[in-house]
Amino acid sequence: MSFPRRAFLQGAAAGALAPGLLHAATPDAGKKVLRIAFPAPESTFDPPQTNSDYYSSTLIQQILEAPLSYDYLARPVRLLPNTAAAMPEVSADGRSFTVRIKPGIFFQDDPAFKGRRRELVAEDYVYSIKRFYDPQYNSGDLYLYEQAKLPGLSELRQQALKNRTPFDYDAPVEGVRALDRYTFRITLxxxxxxxxxxxxxxQIMGAVAREVVEFYGKDIGAHPVGTGxxxxxxxxxxxxxxxxxxxxxxxxxxDGTPGDDPDLQRVAAHLKGRTLPLADEVHVDIxxxxxxxxxxxxxxAYDFLAVPGTYIPLAVPHGELAPYLAKRGxxxxxxxxxxxxxxxxxxxxxxxxGYTPEKVALRRAIGLAQDQQAYIRHVFGGSGTPAQSTIPPFTSGHDPDYVSEMSTYDPARAKALLDLYGYTDLDGDGWxxxxxxxxxxxxxxxxxxQRSRxxxxxxxxxxxxxGVRIDFEIATWSELLKKTRAGTLQMWGYSWGATSPDGGFFLGIAYGPNxxxxxxxxxxxxxxxxLFRRQQRLPDGPEREAVMRQAKDLLVAYMPFKVHMHRTIxxxxxxxxxxxxxHPFMRDLWRFIDVQPH
Structure with a gap:
């Protein structure tokens, strides 16, 4: 369950007109074309190399398929088989997952298959998981498997690193293995x-074919081939x-079970009996x-849009759809x-x-100086709520009654902290x-x-x-992702979005081995x-919630993050x-969307 990074201060400047304005009036004749705008660029179509990039991940999940998916319209959310014939069989100790793949699922045609139809088999999932351990990809999402300690895989990776030899994909390991043509097992x-x-x-368990990866080599990021x-x-x-x-x-x-909300029922009625996908093409402009x-x-030009924060007052004044938009349907x-x-x-x-008192005091003072309500109002058009911790709504560990210094705006206290720990104006210049x-x-x-500015x-x-000065280091989204992995940025900000109801990930972003x-x-x-290791092993319930609260308290106290808000879109x-x-978590939803001639 990856939780992709998402730019919230979006990318480099664009031209005066979006690409959509140039082609909106020339639809593809006879085709249903779903048109979407992304506010930041993609980086690659190869899962191990995305570094949790939300936009690349969203694209990948329309092309590659995981064994399971979410029921698109079920609320509360639930999992359904996708390429799997049924839900995984879980061992009594909860450490072994056996999955049987449906026969007769085929990869998209590609020159790598040399004119043959290529069926999805269990070994494709085994190979796809092993790729995250291959040192040549330096995957930023490897930790999601490493935390579960799949037996034998880390050892294979270390062997390749130590001997400077290619990763041995053919070596059998207990952590992930095919039992027969259509069945594989993951052991934790x-x-x-x-x-x-x-x-x-x-994003982390989408099946790719070994022939495709070997055929395209280092250019695999431009050639996604899946079963989606x-x-x-x-x-x-x-x-x-x-x-x-x-x-x-x-x-x-x-064939899922929609919730009771009228919007869910409306979509379910539209989808009933129809074969997916409903659109012939999807065009995404950056x-x-x-x-x-x-x-x-x-x-x-676009069929739906998340309203940019600066335009919220124009689109939904006082929380209601503007009449000029409602009149257009x-x-x-x-x-x-x-x-x-x-x-x-x-x-x-x-x-x-650093962890010494004066370093902690500086970070906490920087946090106390920031007015979260003003940030939400001016940057996001009021669409959000101040955050009390790293853990967001709808995930385990989120407590609506939890209140912390994370949301406190108190510049007087910030000044007092700085004075107390020796951050004073020695030369009288005001800084x-x-x-x-x-x-x-x-x-x-x-x-x-503009939003970043x-x-x-x-x-x-x-x-x-x-009395604190700050400069801004300007770069593109992809450049900043590289710099953050290299550890060359002093401060940076973006958002993390959940792809499952597990709030433990939002503690894992502060876990030392990650x-x-x-x-x-x-x-x-x-x-x-x-604390992170304890909550990870515990089942959901009061004991885990108590451990997660202790972990949240430590993050507030040491403040490696200043968490600003949880968004409302x-x-x-x-x-x-x-x-x-x-959907709260799923990304592979474009197949459900229909567009009518207009």
Missing amino acids: GDDDPRFIYRFADA AFRLKSWRRASRIELERSPSYRGTVY VEEDQPRWLSFLNG IRMQRHQQADMVMSYFYMEDPVVG RELPSGQPLRLRMASMAD GANDLLRRQLAAI AGDSNDPRFNLPAFDE TDLVQPWTEGYLR
Whole structure:
């Protein structure tokens, strides 16, 4: 269950007009084309190399398939077999999962198969999981398997690293193995009662064929070949991605159990008896600036849109759909998200890092100087709630009654903390120095778009009010992902979104062994690590919740993260679009969406 990083201060500046404005009036004749805008670019189509990039992950999950998926319309959420013939058989000790794949599922046609139809088999899942351990990919998501300690796989990886030899994919290991042509088994070396959710995440358990990876080699990131509803038709990097219906896709009919909400019932009625996918093609434009993305939607270029925060007052004044939009038949959907928007402090940085009292005081003062309500209002148009911890709504460990300093705005207290620990203005220029007497100057990584600039200006003014200067290091989303893995950023911010109901992941982003993967601040506190391991092994319930609360308290106290908010997304849906509903966790939902001629 990966939890992809999502840009919340979106990418580099775009042109005056979005791509959608240029082609909105020239639909593909006779085809149903679903048109979508992403606010930040993709990086790759190869799962081990995405580094939890939300946009790449979303695309991958339309092409590759995991053994399970979520019931699109069930609330509360539930898992369903996808390529699996049934739900996994789980051993009595909860450490062994046996999955049987449905016969007769085929990969999309590709030159790598040399003209032969290629059936999905158990070995494809075994191979796909092993790829995360292959040192050549340096996967940022390996920790999701490493935490479960699949026997034999880490040893294979270490052997390849030590001997500087290729990873041995043919070596049998206990952690993941095929039992026959259609059956594979995953065995855990440690308790993980929520591991089953990973079977529903094509980002980390989507099947790829070994022939394809070997055929394309280092260019595999541009050649995704899966068994899903769509296949890649064309790709202009960081500009446009076109998917088309896969002729080899088996076709499915929604047979889940919708919840009682009228929107869920409406979609269920539309899907009843229809073969998926409903669209012939999906075109995704990368439109990084809010204004052109918003204008393109109004022009009819996109079939649905998450309203940018700056346009919330125009689209939904006082929480109601604006009359000019309602008259056009546009529908509104509002959903609180299982995500959190945060900034992190690099704990190995000589200025903001460290565990001594004066270093902790600096981070807490920076946090206290930030007005979260103003941030939500000015950057996100009021669409969100202040966060009390890293754990978001709809996931285990989230307690709506938990209140902490994470959301506190108290500049007077921030000043007092800085004064107490020696961050004072020694030269009388109005700016504080470090206790050593050296200048105190912070450095925050950022992207260059309008929303980022607004957030940066707000932060600059809030820190100036307590006598602290800050500069901004501007780069693209993909460049910043690389820099954060390399540990070269002092501070940066983005959001994490859940792909399962397990809130334990949102503690794992501070777990010491995950440093360089999900643990971007490289927080390393033995007391916290022990709490993380305890909650991971426990079943859901009061005992686990109590341990998670202790872990949350430590993150508030040491503040490797300043968690800003949990977002509420306002989606606008065009009148010709049916079947679209935002799901709390699943990403592979484009197959359910229909567009009518207009």
